[in-house]
Amino acid sequence: MQINTKGATIVDEPKIPAKFTLFDRGKGQLNQLTDKPTFVFWAGIEYRGSSSQGDWYFLPGLVKKPYGFEIWADSLSMTAVKLPIAQFGAESDWVLNASYNDRTFLRDVLAQQLASQFGLQHSKTRYVEVILNDAYQGIYVLMEKIKQGGNRLDIADLTPTDNAGDTVTGGYLVKIDKTSGAVSRNWNSAYVSGKGTEKSFFQIEYPKSENITTQQFTYIKNYVNTFEKSLQEEQPLKATTTYRSMMDMPSFVNYFLLNELSRNVDGYRLSTYFHKDKDSKGGKLTMGPAWDYNLSFGNADYYDGYLPQGWVYNKLELTEGTPDYFQTPFWWGKLMKDSVFVNSVKRRWSSLRKTTLTPQAIFKFMDSTTVALKDPMQRNFGRFPLYGKKVWPNYYVGNNANEELFWMENWISARITWLDAAIARLDATLILGNESEVSIRAFPNPASQLIQLEFPLQQNGNLNLEIFDLLGRSVLKKALGSQVKGPQLIPMDISALAPSRYVIAILQDDAILYRFPIVKSLD
Structure with missing residues (x-):
């Protein structure tokens, strides 16, 4: 990708016109500057990102800048044009990710790639080598900018006339992030998280601030506020809760697993997107698209980002550690006390581990990508000699590509091993007492x-009983049949169990209603 600014200097807003020339012979083909260009177009280009723009954070002169660009009809009109560049669907807005601290x-x-396999909305990626004003700039990751649209996040259009009924219910794209970039309508959560004092800051990405109406802003703000109020105040052991009917459970589960697998220190609290379509199209809060994982997979020296052990949501909710201005929403700690969410996490992890989520499958992708990048990486690090040099916030600093690759693969293997054990134990580790106002007990105990x-039943239904050991393994199941509310x-006969501590769970429609910590004695 050649970029020519015609002598102008790129800045962080406004975009300046530049001529782009893209060489793309197709998958598996080597591209040369002497080839016939695939696309030649004008675009507005600017710096993007927040901390990634500051040389004072890093190594002056050795760190590339990230860019955003919008394809224009010409150099003067600033009229957006959609093109299907680099084998993507046609769009106008793109990101050139510098990958400045990920060698x-x-x-x-x-x-x-994992987000796609998990079933999350995500951004497609392509590697490109960039020449800016005849100066080689090395490898960039060309990415689809997160936005609403048929070839991006395919949720309903919202026009200024969509202010009532089903039309006002979607679609909305909201982010939790720093405030750099375009101005948006926004509000603060009513709740803090963990030991912190700050409240999550919600910014509406779509509709844009100049287009969103008061009715639309009020609708999505009230919807999120209602979801948060229910999640904060309702008891997660109830068979039915308001927040469960407002959220797309699979997307929350998949997003949680992706952030935990990658141990993303920015996960949940920054570069976090969620969306809501019209009620007639499903209309629930849905996590994604996934975005910004450069400080993941062990690539951070703070918040234990380098450790393959530990829950990242817990670290970032500040139930551990010291306060940070950018806090994780309280959502995830609450959901980890919800049996429906926890059971969904366990089932989804088990399913993924049998299919796409194996160290072998991940390493195959990583190894093949590294082979394809062999020559470009030699050129890139010839231009930017960063091997052996720490770039904030690296924890591990390798002396060559193989050392970096092997360290990351070892970290991923250890992370998966830890998660296997931690997720298997969830049923046992979450037994902190029944958070319910009703009277329940197990006796003698x-x-x-x-x-x-002894417990109350709020509605008629079929019940099942399941007993778990301290490792979260199911050791006994019993169908209790149809029961009348009251x-x-x-x-329960527990004579066949070995003396130990256990947890008895009462389930209705796969949801755990009550948990009873018990002790099986010797006599």
């Missing part, structure tokens, strides 16, 4: 043979 050039690309479970007294 593997893999983290953002791998995360987007400890018991050697027969134990009685007080329940269920006898």
Whole structure:
């Protein structure tokens, strides 16, 4: 990709016109500057990002700048034009990710690849080598900018006349992020998270601030506020809650697993997008598209980002650590006390581990990508000699491409191993007492043979009982059949269990209603 600004200097707003020449012979083909260009077009180009723009953070003169560009009809009109460049769907807005602190050039690309496999909305990626004003600038990751549209996030259009009924219910694209970039309508959450004092800051990406109406802003703000109020105040052990009916559970589960797998220190609290379509098209809060994973997979020396062990949501909710201005929404800590969410996490992780989420599959992708980038990486690091030099916030600094690759692969292997064990234990580790106003008990406790479970049932339904050991493994299941709402007294024979501590769960429609920590005694 050649970029010619005709002598003008690129700045962080406004965009300046530049002539782009793209050479793309297709998948697997080597491109040369002597080839016939595939696309020649004008675009407005500017710096993008926040901390990634500051040389004082890094190594002056050795760090590339990230860019955003919008394809224009010509050099003067600033009229956006959609083109299907680099085998993407036609669009006008694009990002050139400099990957300035990731010497593997893999983290953002791998995360987007995994997001696709998980079923999350994501940004497609392509590697390009950039020549700016005849100066070689090395490898960039060309990415689709996150935006509403048929070839990006395909949610409903919202016009200034869509102010009532189903028309006002979607689509909306909201982000949690720093405030750099275009001005947007926004509001603060009513709730803090963990030990912090700051509140999450919600910014509406679509509709744009100049187009969104008061009715539309009020609608999406109230929808998110209602979701948060229910999640904060309702008991997660209830069979039904308001927030569950307002959220797309699979997207929350997939987003959680992607952030935890990658241990993204910016996860949840920055560069986080969620959206809502019209009620007639599903209309629930949905996590994604996935974005910004350069500080993931062990590539951060703060918030334990370099450790393959530990929950990142917990670290960033500040139940551990010290306060940060940018806090994780309280959502994730609450959801990890919700049996429906936790069981969904366990099932989804188990399913992914049997298919796409294996170290072998991930390493195959990483190794093949590194082979394809061999010559470009030699050119890139010839221009920017960063091997052996720490770029904020690196934890590990390799002396060559192989060292960087092997360290990242070892980290991923250890991370998956830790998550296997941690997710398997979730049913046991979450038993912190029943957070319910109703009276429940298991007696006698400890018991050697027969134990009685007493609890109320809010509605008629089929119940099941399941017992878990301290590792979260299911050791006994029993169908309790159809039960009528009201007080329940269920006898359970535990004589076949080995003496130990267990958790008895009462389930209705796959949702855990109550948990009873018990002790099986010797006699």
